[in-house]
Amino acid sequence: MSTVLEQIEQQIAKLSTKSVKKNTGTIRAIADGVAKLDGLSDVMYNEMVQFPGGAIGIALNLEEDEVGCVILGDISGLKEGDEVQTTGRLLSVPVGKALLGRAVDALGQPVDGKGPIDSKEFYPVEKIAPGIIVRKSVSQPLFTGITAIDSMIPIGRGQRELIIGDRGTGKTTITIDTIINQARINRTGLASGDKNFRPVYSIYVAIGQKNSNIVRTMTALEAAGALEYTIIVAAPAADNPANQYLAPYSGAAMGEWFMENGMDALIVYDDLSKHAVAYRQISLILKRPSGREAFPGDVFYLHSRLLERAARLDGKGSLTALPIIETLAGDLSAYIPTNVISITDGQIFLETDLFNQGIRPAVSVGLSVSRVGSSAQIKATKQVAGKLKGELAQYRELAAFAQFGADLDAKTKAQLDRGGRIVELFKQPQLNPISIELQASFLWAMQKNYFDDIDVKKIVVAAAKLREFLTTRKQPLLDKIRTKAALDAELEAELKTACDEWKAGYKS
Amino acid sequence: MSAATKQAKTLARQLFNLSLVDGAVSAERVQGVLAYVEKSSPPNALLVLRLYHHLVSVELARRIALVEHAGSIEPTVLKAIAAAMTQHYGRAITSTAKPNPSLIAGLRVRVGDDVYESSAASRLQALSSAC
Numbered sequence: 001m002s003t004v005l006e007q008i009e010q011q012i013a014k015l016s017t018k019s020v021k022k023n024t025g026t027i028r029a030i031a032d033g034v035a036k037l038d039g040l041s042d043v044m045y046n047e048m049v050q051f052p053g054g055a056i057g058i059a060l061n062l063e064e065d066e067v068g069c070v071i072l073g074d075i076s077g078l079k080e081g082d083e084v085q086t087t088g089r090l091l092s093v094p095v096g097k098a099l100l101g102r103a104v105d106a107l108g109q110p111v112d113g114k115g116p117i118d119s120k121e122f123y124p125v126e127k128i129a130p131g132i133i134v135r136k137s138v139s140q141p142l143f144t145g146i147t148a149i150d151s152m153i154p155i156g157r158g159q160r161e162l163i164i165g166d167r168g169t170g171k172t173t174i175t176i177d178t179i180i181n182q183a184r185i186n187r188t189g190l191a192s193g194d195k196n197f198r199p200v201y202s203i204y205v206a207i208g209q210k211n212s213n214i215v216r217t218m219t220a221l222e223a224a225g226a227l228e229y230t231i232i233v234a235a236p237a238a239d240n241p242a243n244q245y246l247a248p249y250s251g252a253a254m255g256e257w258f259m260e261n262g263m264d265a266l267i268v269y270d271d272l273s274k275h276a277v278a279y280r281q282i283s284l285i286l287k288r289p290s291g292r293e294a295f296p297g298d299v300f301y302l303h304s305r306l307l308e309r310a311a312r313l314d315g316k317g318s319l320t321a322l323p324i325i326e327t328l329a330g331d332l333s334a335y336i337p338t339n340v341i342s343i344t345d346g347q348i349f350l351e352t353d354l355f356n357q358g359i360r361p362a363v364s365v366g367l368s369v370s371r372v373g374s375s376a377q378i379k380a381t382k383q384v385a386g387k388l389k390g391e392l393a394q395y396r397e398l399a400a401f402a403q404f405g406a407d408l409d410a411k412t413k414a415q416l417d418r419g420g421r422i423v424e425l426f427k428q429p430q431l432n433p434i435s436i437e438l439q440a441s442f443l444w445a446m447q448k449n450y451f452d453d454i455d456v457k458k459i460v461v462a463a464a465k466l467r468e469f470l471t472t473r474k475q476p477l478l479d480k481i482r483t484k485a486a487l488d489a490e491l492e493a494e495l496k497t498a499c500d501e502w503k504a505g506y507k508s
Numbered sequence: 509m510s511a512a513t514k515q516a517k518t519l520a521r522q523l524f525n526l527s528l529v530d531g532a533v534s535a536e537r538v539q540g541v542l543a544y545v546e547k548s549s550p551p552n553a554l555l556v557l558r559l560y561h562h563l564v565s566v567e568l569a570r571r572i573a574l575v576e577h578a579g580s581i582e583p584t585v586l587k588a589i590a591a592a593m594t595q596h597y598g599r600a601i602t603s604t605a606k607p608n609p610s611l612i613a614g615l616r617v618r619v620g621d622d623v624y625e626s627s628a629a630s631r632l633q634a635l636s637s638a639c
Binding site: 019020021022023024025039040041042054065085 | 562563566615617620621622623624625626630637
């Protein structure tokens, strides 16, 4: 018996004397959240580096005799000569459904004061985007709930659609409406018990924004009941540039978890202009060579590798990306906007002039496009909105011409009149997404000239009344349109009856 | 980085390469290099010498196993560590003892950037950070 005990004791002795190997370095210089390190001969690119006091750094520059490292977290306690060590791990963030309804920072740590997040899985922040073989073409719609977008610039699951415009044109509003609409669809779909229903989970990444704006967004989502399907990744303006640089990649990792596990997710990057600025700041401090507008040479790759991670995977789920870019004085040809336009599958351009005219959402029909096109639309929308974009583009051209006060022929006047009605019909208050069946119904009514005898100024009210009538009185019809996703003769007849009934009772 | 600093770095690297014999720093060559710098006094000589010093010290640290210990240490242990490190890294490594009471018990061996921790202090620290 004693021999057995001795054997165990020997084993314990062996284990207790086991040494731990670590690769170390020292801080040579530290400034603006970036440290220059000596040593660390084993460090890998993008590896996490442990600083004294619990701060984490990311090795971004591996040079012949020094390592450039951005520090995430508090740097106030660090000084020259402090010892740092490699961790052998790439930066990872918690992922999974436990994050839904929570606001986290760029490292996935909660910032909403609702306690720790019980997440068992971690995904690396930087990951190679899915390749060609595993991808599937985009064909399933992702409804934004905004009529102008769903009918003319449809977005599909797995698509990258840029939202671009000057400040204060409603870019964030479009994305918030989209997130709210996903929550609404999720609730209806999950309540219906349909086994084929695929909910869409949302991730909102706030980069370089004011904390007050982030709180406002959270409040809006909570009020609409959308927060339970949403993760908020916050890297506000007060955060250091390293966190702002990492936040979209952290959000993408969280979205990838849904995609890899057969679910659909939507990610909003608000906004990538500020992300590029944060990266420029880091690059300049790291003394990387600067190029156009002082951005580093790899600023295109910065966004392309991020947006390429949005995809629809064969046999799995999808990740749809809605990046936001802020332009200056409507300049689409600036460096970052052109980069992101070329990476994405289309863009929604919001015009200041339209916004100021009260046309909200201020979508510029001529400059907005979805490269996925009608393959991401249900048949019902295609039936009622097929010609809308052309009609509206024609209207804008004629409207500009008509401003000169020239005499117009009857056909042109009719076109202008119709265009004016379409514009009015597309006006939609914020935080009020409209279901696709309702959109199809009132666009059908418009195509069938139900609004033609209503004064243009009263179209918005009339459309709202029609929507209210259909929702309160004709819900079974709307359910049928949603289920069939197409307008057949039977449904058209029912719609006609419903619209006739509404029109008979409508008083302008 | 300014052109002068870049030039100094290149020269320091060249001088360092000249100081190596079979991959190891040779005391004789180092003396030769120092004599050359004194005689020719290249531009930015002070910076060149500082950079050269850094390169030589890093290289020397790679060939010495600095054994920090809390209690006493037997010469046989030092020899065994030197032999093990020589085998592990594939280069001749000598060991030097350095008393460090803050370790409480055990050893810490440093070879260049690599640190092998087997001390009571490091375990206590790991425990406190895990709590």
